[in-house]
Amino acid sequence: MPSTDTALDPICPLVTPTPSNPSTLATTQRPAYKPRSSDPSALSCSFTVPGDPLSATVVRAAVRTVLRAHGLSVIEEPALSISGELVACGTRFAPGQDLYHSLRWCDGALRIVNWDAHHAHSGSREAAVCAARRKRALLLLAAVVHECGGDWGISKSGPAAEGTRVWARLPLPGA
Numbered sequence: 510m511p512s513t514d515t516a517l518d519p520i521c522p523l524v525t526p527t528p529s530n531p532s533t534l535a536t537t538q539r540p541a542y543k544p545r546s547s548d549p550s551a552l553s554c555s556f557t558v559p560g561d562p563l564s565a566t567v568v569r570a571a572v573r574t575v576l577r578a579h580g581l582s583v584i585e586e587p588a589l590s591i592s593g594e595l596v597a598c599g600t601r602f603a604p605g606q607d608l609y610h611s612l613r614w615c616d617g618a619l620r621i622v623n624w625d626a627h628h629a630h631s632g633s634r635e636a637a638v639c640a641a642r643r644k645r646a647l648l649l650l651a652a653v654v655h656e657c658g659g660d661w662g663i664s665k666s667g668p669a670a671e672g673t674r675v676w677a678r679l680p681l682p683g684a
Contacts, residue, residue: 549681552579552619555611558596560603560625565596568610575612576619584619584679587653588612591621591661591677594650599625601646602639602673618659618680628671643673650677658682 554575558564572592576585592610599608606626613620630636643663644651654661654677661677 549579549581549614549619552581552612552614554613555609557607557609560600560606560608562597562600564600564608565593568592568596571610572612572621579614581614581619581681584657584681587657587679588619588621590653591650591679592623594647594653595621595623595675595677598643598646598650598675599623599627599673602627602643617682618678620676620678622674622676624672624674626672629673643675647675654679 552575554571556571558567569589569592572588573585576582576588581588596608596610603625609622609624611620611622611624613622627639630639640663647661650661657679659677659679661675664674664676
């Protein structure tokens with residue numbers, strides 16, 4: 510005959526029953542949390558945000574958290590400025606489209622990449638005008654990167670990929 514006391518019957522046989530003393534729950538069911546070392550070489554983070562002006566705030570908050578978690582708060586201010594500018598520019602050139610934002614530690618520098626869905630123009634004149642407008646929109650980014658001794662650029666879309674990728678590289682000593 511089946512048991513009528515459903516509180517004692519587990520929903521799934523793999524579910525661990527609650528111990529009779531709940532104060533031991535944290536120590537009996539989970540190992541103690543051990544924070545990872547703040548090693549910048551482990552930094553590799555990417556995410557997608559909507560092409561909306563408010564996304565710059567979300568991206569800056571995420572970048573701040575990631576940099577602090579990896580012991581890179583020393584370059585937090587320039588990285589936040591660059592990330593915000595990249596997202597704001599991507600939003601302007603591809604409104605309503607998703608933006609892909611990436612942070613990676615490579616060769617002693619923080620590499621920040623932002624991809625937006627604004628595709629390459631077919632005519633060379635239109636492409637040049639568009640590139641000039643994008644560069645003009647990123648003057649603050651250019652100044653910050655220059656002051657930090659880094660570099661930045663706009664990558665053209667490949668034949669199989671659409672969109673525009675803008676990147677910045679911040680070396681640790683300069684930032």
